[in-house]
Each structure stands twice: as structure tokens, then as C-alpha cells.
Amino acid sequence: MGGNNTIKELFELSVNNDSRKKDGSHLAIDQALEKKGFSFKEALNSMSVANHIMSSETSALQYRYEEADDYPVNGPSLFKTVNFFTGRSDFIESSSLRRFGSQYIKVISNDPVLxxxxxxxxxxxxxxxxAILKRxxxxxxxxxxxxxxxDPIDLKSIHLSVVSQDTVGSDWSYRITFKDGKRGTDANMPIAFKLTSAFPNPFNDKISFNLTVLNETEIEIKIYDIYGRNVKQxxxxxxxxxxxxxxxxxxxEFGKEASSGVYFIQARDNTSAQFKSATLVK
Structure with a gap:
């Protein structure tokens, strides 16, 4: 959503929108984010996902984020690990999720799971x-x-993040069930599209990619830099x-040439987002 300048601007906007009559901190931030085309809930869930993916370690490759030195090397701590296989029904429960907090669950399975x-x-x-699925x-x-x-057939890992995203509650007890799922790479419902790898990669002046739409839907495609700043819609x-x-x-977006570095192509609808990395070399 942006780098340091954007964060500073959002802070200043949220201060102007703040209300002393009630707990308006999240409402003020929501109003500030709205001016950038986002919402508090979107930002909260995006941060939860990014905290799992990004790392300052060199082994993170294109997902390396130098400012993440204080983040856990192997991502946030796990709340639970679930080992699933066909024919087994399982569940986990939690009553310890805090307001605007996240809990992470690792799922180990060679079989489709719902x-x-x-x-x-x-x-x-x-x-x-x-669901944070690493291919x-x-x-x-x-x-x-x-x-x-x-369906884990094309996946390296499966992680879940559960986010308490409401603004007035005080108890976010939840139950997650795991049951037999459907086989096939098209079974990862409710996905309505597929984003292919970009080519050529690395690239010098132009990079191309394909999008296969399975069901008619509204899709937004953007280019982001390694700091999460919107580069081009x-x-x-x-x-x-x-x-x-x-x-x-x-x-x-301003007609200027992008500098060398790693960029991310993001395609998203209202239920899912897919990412591909691209390296610009000049």
C-alpha cells in the first residue's frame, strides 16, 4: 500500500480524522486508508499475510525485506499444526485470539482438504x-x-492466518474444521482466475503475463515494489x-522509468489474490 511517505501521510490523515468521543483510532485509520483506495480490514489482513511471507533473511530471495530485521526469521509463531489425510475429520478451537490479532496454523497434507x-x-x-499457499x-x-x-499437489506449504477484524467485539472464539476436499488444481475454490508466471524474467524493458479467467469476475491487477508501494495499475x-x-x-504511474529491483505482480478479486515476482535489470 505504500512506503514510509505513505505511512506518514496516513498517520497525519488519521490524526485529523480522530474523534475523542469514542475509540476512533481504527475508524480514523480506516478513513485515511479510504483516501488511498483501501480499508482498515484490508490493511489488517494484508499485514497478517505479509508477516508470514516476508523476511530479512537472504534465503527469502524475492521476499526479502531488509526492514524486517526484527521479524521472526521463520515467520510468526504457530498456534497449531494440523496433520491431515483423507478419511479423517479434524478440528481446532481457539478462545485466545485478541482484537486485531492473528493466529497462524500450519497444515500438513498430501491429500485435498476442505x-x-x-x-x-x-x-x-x-x-x-x-489461506497462504506457497507453490x-x-x-x-x-x-x-x-x-x-x-489440493496440495502443486504446493510447497499450507498456512492459515485467522484475523480478528471487527471493531466492537471482545471475544473471537472460533472453530476450524478439516474434512476431505476435492482433487484437482481447479478445486481451490473460490478461485475465479489463474495468473501465469511472467516472462521474460528477469526483464529489461517489458514483461508479459497471462491471466486465465475461469468465472466472470471483477479483477484488479497492480505492480508493487519490494516495499509494498503501488507502482502501476x-x-x-x-x-x-x-x-x-x-x-x-x-x-x-507518474510516467517515470522504474529502477532495477524486484517487483510483484498482484491480481486479485474479492476473495483471493495471486502474486508473481519479476526482476527488472537495467
Missing amino acids: IDIENQNGPASDIQLN KDDSYLVISNKSINI IHNGILKSGKYGFSWNAID
């Missing part, structure tokens, strides 16, 4: 389930939904079923 979350003490919208090509797929089917609108080709000419 994962459902239920808020046991409030509205379903108070809690967000994010064998080291790209990531993030699915956010109350029910997620995962490629597309924002409804796409019908079919295959689409896109490209980026290494020019940012």
Missing part, C-alpha cells in the same frame, strides 16, 4: 480466514473465505471467462 471456519461468539464477518515455483496464492478447498474491471494477455513496460 477447511471451514466458524465464529462461535459473534457474526461471521468478525473473523477472516486467509513449488515459490509464488504465493492467498485465498480469503469462510470455506476453502485446497495494469487493469481494474470486470473480465469475462477467457484468457487475457497483459504487459508492463517498467513505467510507473
